[in-house]
Amino acid sequence: MATDKAGLFDYSRKWSLRLVFVFGAIFLYLPIIVLIVFSFNDSRRGGNVIWKGFTTKYYEKAFGNEELLLAFGNSLTIAVTSTFASVLLGTLAAVFLWRFRFPFKPAFEGFIALPIVIPEICMGVSLAMFFSQMGWMDTSNRIWPFNLGNIIIAHITFSFPFAAMVIRTRLASFNPEMAEAARDLGANEWQAFRDVLVPHMRPGLIAAALLSFTLSLDDFVVTFFTSGPSTVTFPVKIYSMVRFSVTPEINAASTVLILMTLVLTYLALRYQRLAS
Amino acid sequence: MTSDAPILSIRGVSKRFGDVTVLQDISLDIEPGEIFSLLGPSGCGKSTLLRLVAGFETPTSGSIWLDGKDMSRLPPNRRPVNMVFQSYAVFPHMSVEDNVGYGLVADRRPRAEIDQRTAEALEQVQLDAFANRKPGELSGGQRQRVALARALVKRPRLLLLDEPLSALDAKLRDAMRLELVKLQESVGITFVIVTHDQSEAMAMSDRIAILEGGHLRQVGSPAELYRKPSDAFVADFIGNVHAFEVQRIDVDVDGAGAGAGAGAGAEMVLDIASARLGTVRLTMDLPKGIEPGEQAPDSTLLVVRPEHVSVTLDEPPQGSVSLIGQLGDIAFQGSRSIVEVQLADGSGLTAIVDESIADRLQAADAGAPITAFWEADAMRLLGRQAHDTASAGTGTGTGTGTGTGTGTGTGTGTVES
Numbered sequence: 001m002a003t004d005k006a007g008l009f010d011y012s013r014k015w016s017l018r019l020v021f022v023f024g025a026i027f028l029y030l031p032i033i034v035l036i037v038f039s040f041n042d043s044r045r046g047g048n049v050i051w052k053g054f055t056t057k058y059y060e061k062a063f064g065n066e067e068l069l070l071a072f073g074n075s076l077t078i079a080v081t082s083t084f085a086s087v088l089l090g091t092l093a094a095v096f097l098w099r100f101r102f103p104f105k106p107a108f109e110g111f112i113a114l115p116i117v118i119p120e121i122c123m124g125v126s127l128a129m130f131f132s133q134m135g136w137m138d139t140s141n142r143i144w145p146f147n148l149g150n151i152i153i154a155h156i157t158f159s160f161p162f163a164a165m166v167i168r169t170r171l172a173s174f175n176p177e178m179a180e181a182a183r184d185l186g187a188n189e190w191q192a193f194r195d196v197l198v199p200h201m202r203p204g205l206i207a208a209a210l211l212s213f214t215l216s217l218d219d220f221v222v223t224f225f226t227s228g229p230s231t232v233t234f235p236v237k238i239y240s241m242v243r244f245s246v247t248p249e250i251n252a253a254s255t256v257l258i259l260m261t262l263v264l265t266y267l268a269l270r271y272q273r274l275a276s
Numbered sequence: 277m278t279s280d281a282p283i284l285s286i287r288g289v290s291k292r293f294g295d296v297t298v299l300q301d302i303s304l305d306i307e308p309g310e311i312f313s314l315l316g317p318s319g320c321g322k323s324t325l326l327r328l329v330a331g332f333e334t335p336t337s338g339s340i341w342l343d344g345k346d347m348s349r350l351p352p353n354r355r356p357v358n359m360v361f362q363s364y365a366v367f368p369h370m371s372v373e374d375n376v377g378y379g380l381v382a383d384r385r386p387r388a389e390i391d392q393r394t395a396e397a398l399e400q401v402q403l404d405a406f407a408n409r410k411p412g413e414l415s416g417g418q419r420q421r422v423a424l425a426r427a428l429v430k431r432p433r434l435l436l437l438d439e440p441l442s443a444l445d446a447k448l449r450d451a452m453r454l455e456l457v458k459l460q461e462s463v464g465i466t467f468v469i470v471t472h473d474q475s476e477a478m479a480m481s482d483r484i485a486i487l488e489g490g491h492l493r494q495v496g497s498p499a500e501l502y503r504k505p506s507d508a509f510v511a512d513f514i515g516n517v518h519a520f521e522v523q524r525i526d527v528d529v530d531g532a533g534a535g536a537g538a539g540a541g542a543e544m545v546l547d548i549a550s551a552r553l554g555t556v557r558l559t560m561d562l563p564k565g566i567e568p569g570e571q572a573p574d575s576t577l578l579v580v581r582p583e584h585v586s587v588t589l590d591e592p593p594q595g596s597v598s599l600i601g602q603l604g605d606i607a608f609q610g611s612r613s614i615v616e617v618q619l620a621d622g623s624g625l626t627a628i629v630d631e632s633i634a635d636r637l638q639a640a641d642a643g644a645p646i647t648a649f650w651e652a653d654a655m656r657l658l659g660r661q662a663h664d665t666a667s668a669g670t671g672t673g674t675g676t677g678t679g680t681g682t683g684t685g686t687g688t689g690t691v692e693s
Contacts, residue, residue, distance in 0.1 A: 175363055175365060177361045177362070177363050177365040178365045178367065180330075180332055180352070180359075180361070180365065181359070181361055181365035181366075181367070181423075181426075182367075182378070182382075183331075183332075183351070183352045183353050184330060184331075184332075184352050184353070184357075184358055184359045184427075185353075185358065185378050185379030185382055185426065185427075185430065186353045186379050186382035186383050186430070187353055187378075187382045188351075188353055191382060195367075195378070196367060199367075199369040200368075200369075
């Protein structure tokens, strides 16, 4: 084959397509790169695009900001808890939908997917109304982490449908003969579930957990409506800081968050590759 | 079925899924140590029957007995029966060794015993070198061996095999066929095989049960099924047949007990009237359910196997049954050739002939007049269906008065419709 002429599907060797790729990449990643770069800018204003020298003092400042750290700790606690709950509920729902036939099953599947398409603002308002009706809105007299209960419940309601759908999709590729083989070889229902179905679901479980975790960690709208005055999460805290003034401290905190997400995703993917 | 201790006894089993009856009143006994095949076209209920024995389904009515104990309601994990699945269902996340040992772990056997029996089973299927591999690294044939070892390691009373050769390529299939028979001989476990491939069933089985439309058509050794098929469906499924409709049966010799003739062994001469064959004189027993006299056009068939049909460009021998047609395609198959004879009504008849005849035919022009003939003794008189599910079967080209002779293809189609 000739080497100087790009074939029909040799996308990477057509300069026009390369250009599109480069622009796409810039469009996606430039803001993030700017954010990271200016977290090291020795300027008092984070929005200031004039480079004034390298410094790490805003990292020190961010790590010294107790309110920010508290908000970050809250966010992590909420994310971890709601991830576990979402994956558990999502697994149950997915297995239930996959395994059994029952009346109005399509309607039920639709209902489960509904929170995915409902605008977040509606969910936020409805949950806020629900919590205040129940008299749960005031969380100031509850000790940590129970004061986060409202937010955790709210996060589970919007992330568990995602988990259920991801796991359900994975289950569709399961060969039912596998479970039958386990039963045939002497396993009871539970053993067959644990030894054959769960290993098959594992990539789906990991994907569902990653999704739930990120959804929870960066959620603003629903959290804003359901958090009491004494409970602040990382995105809500950043929002209030930005309203006051944009400092490189926010850039620094965001960079740490990006780094954490990257590491987590990398570990999950690596684990998944090892498992398969 | 005369032995007094069958290993598996299926007694009057029916299975319905909603309104659909998949199996209708199946009764059969399987003897210890035999290879028993459940043979039938797809949708005949053979796989459901196997799943009933394995315990994945429960019979709607009737019962399944193993070693004299009713196990119809036992869950699959409590039946001393193991299965090799059509997809093999080898657990992809476990090593070969763990796959094979899985059943013993589930049974909570001691570790030492598990290791020893697993190693033995792997040796039995020549996979001892692959113990630590993952199934993804194995070929289809090797994966099947894992499935076999995994089932055999439990020393089941019955080994169920669901279409064991269908996923293998042709060459491997022939080798595996022999290997399965050898394996069965060495382990002595009773095999029950589900297959839709009659040649596979014929080659491997001690006995075969033919199922069609949820009914048990016939149970017997391969030779019995071939030589004495109980109806036209079985005859056509086990090797092919050419079928001719019978319009009238006259009993020449005094046929006092005509209806019971099949069992009694009374000889009678039949006059078989058919538009093209004319009257054929045969000496044979009247099969059960076929009475002398006028026959409904689709109830009784006279069949002959292609391997009993010969062709000649000259006069057929005296006393043989013959049909005149035109020479069609000749398919060379080594020592034998398959010759097609085009009959006047457009249907075809195939004959299997040896080299000397084929050579002479090659010299003749296509479309040359030719006579197909066979010995009258080679024909069998059969009911279209042994069961009362019939009457729906007036399809494809056999119903008309002129088209009484039907080729193999149409014969099958008619029965299935």
